[in-house]
């Protein structure tokens with residue numbers, strides 16, 4: 001474990017903050033760190049850029065993080081896990097994010113946007129949850145962008161005639177829908193999904209993050225190829 | 232060449248998965264079973280236990296400190312999970328048990344009619360009243376093993392703690408209680424402090440040390456036990472390659488368990504078994520011929 005200092009905290013929407021550190025965490029898009037919030041718990045969080053994490057307050061530790069400020073110090077283990085793979089030059093890139101699943105995909109977007117044609121889609125409940133200005137927005141209540149979920153919007157926009165690569169992170173039901181849609185079109189090998197199973201060790205020994213097919217999300221993932229997972 | 236027999240248990244190779252490593256779900260156990268001689272499931276008690284809050288594991292150079300806290304769904308639930316294993320593997324499954332008393336220990340084997348053997352966790356260093364709390368007391372060790380032997384015909388192993396003045400006394404107590412083998416050893420009591428927050432890193436403050444750093448210490452335990460015991464010894468602690476295994480066997484172990492090395496790779500055991508096979512093909516010997524050889528003439 002080593003310590004990092006907060007350089008800046010940006011409020012992204014009501015219960016989401018981006019915490020920027022004073023140094024690069026030296027990870028790749030899709031990798032995560034185990035962040036030790038002293039006095040609270042140690043939790044897994046994806047890198048949302050080389051030096052930031054983007055956190056949604058859902059429980060004790062993540063809510064404490066919403067109040068973090070410049071100068072705060074956190075313990076870090078990692079980055080850990082298998083990152084997203086890079087697309088081939090002739091592939092059109094789609095990012096399909098649900099809610100806070102945008103965090104790892106933002107890092108990927110920033111990495112790819114200058115060299116690839118990237119279409120980012122962000123599914124949220126309502127317009128108050130908009131975090132970044134670049135993605136196409138889908139809202140459940142229709143208060144911004146497309147009315148519907150991220151997968152519906154993706155299926156509407158996507159050009160399945162062209163070579164494509166689809167990266168996704170978000171709630172399980174959303175991932176499952178996307179997985180089914182890609183499977184139906186025989187395109188599972190173009191899909192990469194980042195999973196968020198409950199974690200303890202983060203290094204592949206405790207077994208708490210293991211999937212039904214025996215893969216460790218922390219070590220063999222969190223990013224999995226569509227063809228490698230069985231939902 | 233690689234086959235070994237421990238009590239009634241025939242293993243196709245001597246490398247066993249250690250308890251608590253990838254051992255809570257049938258799916259990961261099945262994956263590790265592919266190359267292992269046998270697998271030990273995560274220690275289970277009568278009732279469910281939450282375990283400690285994160286952080287529970289700290290990886291550092293050459294070692295890991297952990298205080299997972301014997302998190303377990305309890306015997307009934309866990310039995311359902313382990314049952315699923317038998318559709319996919321025929322490797323021996325050793326069920327690791329923890330309890331507060333000999334009575335509680337003897338209530339556990341019935342939940343696991345499919346187990347090939349039982350391992351009593353007399354050695355977890357970081358759970359109040361459990362594991363090591365019993366494993367430091369010769370009489371308690373003997374009584375617990377006796378109690379379990381009375382309710383099962385399967386082999387019963389005693390997993391020992393190194394956190395005692397003289398591990399041979401505990402080993403002898405286990406043998407007197409009727410243990411079919413001892414497993415040496417569980418983790419060494421340890422602590423880790425963060426210099427920035429100036430606080431212990433693990434939520435439970437104290438934990439147990441495993442990984443490469445403890446290999447020479449664990450090896451010494453096996454050595455000492457071999458000098459006094461007649462029952463087989465299963466070595467455990469810091470093993471990460473085939474040479475480590477040969478060292479443990481020369482010190483007196485008939486088989487070994489591997490845990491922390493899975494940090495490096497899921498296929499840790501595969502590499503070890505292959506190396507061992509190559510080594511024995513080269514020397515033309517069987518494992519059994521090597522057990523305790525280093526003691527001769529010392």
Ligand SMILES: Cc1cc2nc3c(=O)[nH]c(=O)nc-3n(C[C@H](O)[C@H](O)[C@H](O)COP(=O)(O)OP(=O)(O)OC[C@H]3O[C@@H](n4cnc5c(N)ncnc54)[C@H](O)[C@@H]3O)c2cc1C
Nearest residue numbers: 043044045046054055056059060061062103196197198199
């Ligand atoms: C690889 C990975 C990457 C993640 N990336 C992000 C991210 O970039 N941004 C973000 O906001 N969240 C991310 N999460 C989810 C985040 O770890 C949980 O929201 C956080 O652990 C909840 O902690 P808490 O104390 O606030 O909530 P709690 O009160 O403990 O629980 C709230 C919810 O979070 C789940 N949870 C609790 N502990 C864990 C844990 N150790 N691992 C996984 N889930 C847990 C619980 O099941 C529960 O549903 C990621 C999770 C994983 C596994």
Ligand SMILES: Cc1cc2nc3c(=O)[nH]c(=O)nc-3n(C[C@H](O)[C@H](O)[C@H](O)COP(=O)(O)O)c2cc1C
Nearest residue numbers: 249250251274297352417441442468469489490491
């Ligand atoms: C995360 C973790 C959890 C463990 N859980 C258990 C357990 O439930 N029961 C047990 O008998 N030993 C447990 N152990 C101890 C190991 O089985 C083993 O004895 C120890 O780690 C030394 O071997 P190693 O250096 O190969 O890891 C655990 C070890 C670790 C690292």
Ligand code: FES
Nearest residue numbers: 200201202207218
């Ligand atoms: S979190 Fe421990 S194995 Fe993945």
